[in-house]
Amino acid sequence: MHVENSITLKEILSRDFPHPCLAVLGDPISHSLSPAMHHAALQALAPHHPQLSLVKYLRLHIKSEELAQALTVLRSKNFIGLNLTVPHKIAALGLVKSLSPEAKKAESVNTLVPTPDGWAGHTTDGQGFLEALKEYSGSGVEKKEVMILGAGGASRAIAAACVQANCRSLTIANRDITKAENLVKALNDPRVSAVGLKEIGTIQSGTIIVNCTTLGLKPDDELPLAESFLKNAGFIFDTTYGAHKTSLIKTANKLGVKSCDGRSMLRWQGALAFKLWTGITPPHEPMRIALGEK
Structure with missing residues (x-):
């Protein structure tokens, strides 16, 4: 299915959407593979769920200052569900009518479901991370050391999920240590600590390192963490992706x-978001193929 290019708020205001729509909102957004992935799921399900045959998933370029207006407009224009990515996951907390327990704990929202009163905010990032980690590493975070690089929306959700899944320790490393310390306070767990990215001294052997910074979105981005630390990792999870391998994944491959x-x-x-919107669990294989996963 053809995936439409990014649509701006100005274009949304001037258009009609006669059929049910889903969308991802972000800035930047042109790199997002969500439309291809969700269209693959919709196509696979349509023969047995004809109500999904006309649903489209769109890519919306929404700037920070446009988010509040965009959410109001999209509720009135036949949108049956939304995903949020950088930089909207934290800002949306104050723009929804209700929050799931996971979103409250994580103080982050990545999935919106319409209700009669407004949008209900959920986060599927944390559980999505845990499931992906088990699939690719063969195990979870239980009784393991975890270090998260970054303290934004995805970091918050992943951190809350790691604590819930009984990690042994969790370090939040961020360039601005104040943001990392704020996340530690929000999690309120003695296993969690904060450190400045430039102040990291050592990393215990076997630590799961999770990159939640935006470093990696561009081909020439630097490593979010020095190679001398990465060699001690038990597993490296880069939450960014693109048409190219990130410098972090390239380095992980080089280090074995x-x-x-x-x-x-x-x-x-x-x-997980798809099920929240439709009540239907989508098949993973068409989504995996659409994403070009190895």
Whole structure:
């Protein structure tokens, strides 16, 4: 199915959407593989669920200052569900009518479901991460050391999920340590600590390293963490993805450390979001193929 190019708020305001629509909102958004993945799921399900045959999944380029208006407009224009990506996952907390327990704990929203009163906010990032990690590493985070790089929306959801899944320890490393410390306070768990990215001293052997920074979206991006630390990792999970291998995944391959990029998490969190919107669990294989997962 052809995936339409990114649509701006101005274009949304001037258009009609006669058929039910799903969408992902972000800035930047042109790199997003969500439309291809969800269209693959919709096509696979349509023969047995004809109500899905006319549903489209769109890519919406929405800037931070446009989010509140966009959410109001989309509720009135036949949108039956939304995904949120950078930079909207935290900002949306104050724009929804209700939050799921997971979204409250994570203080992050990536999935919106329409209700009579407004949008209900959910997060599928944390569970999506855990499922993808089990699939690619063969195990979860239970009784393991985890280090998360970054303290944004995805970091919050993944951190909350790791604590819930009984990790041994969790370190939030961020360039701005204040943001990392705020996340530690929100999680309120003695196993969780904060450190500045430039202040990391050592990393315990076997640590699961999770990149939740935006470093990796561009081919020439630097490593989010020095190679000397990465060699000690038990697994490297890069939540970013693109048409190219990120520098982090390339380095993991060179060091012989098991790793995966963000497409696996995208697929799992997308499948969980799809079920929230439709009540139907989508098939993973068509989604995997659409994402070009190895």
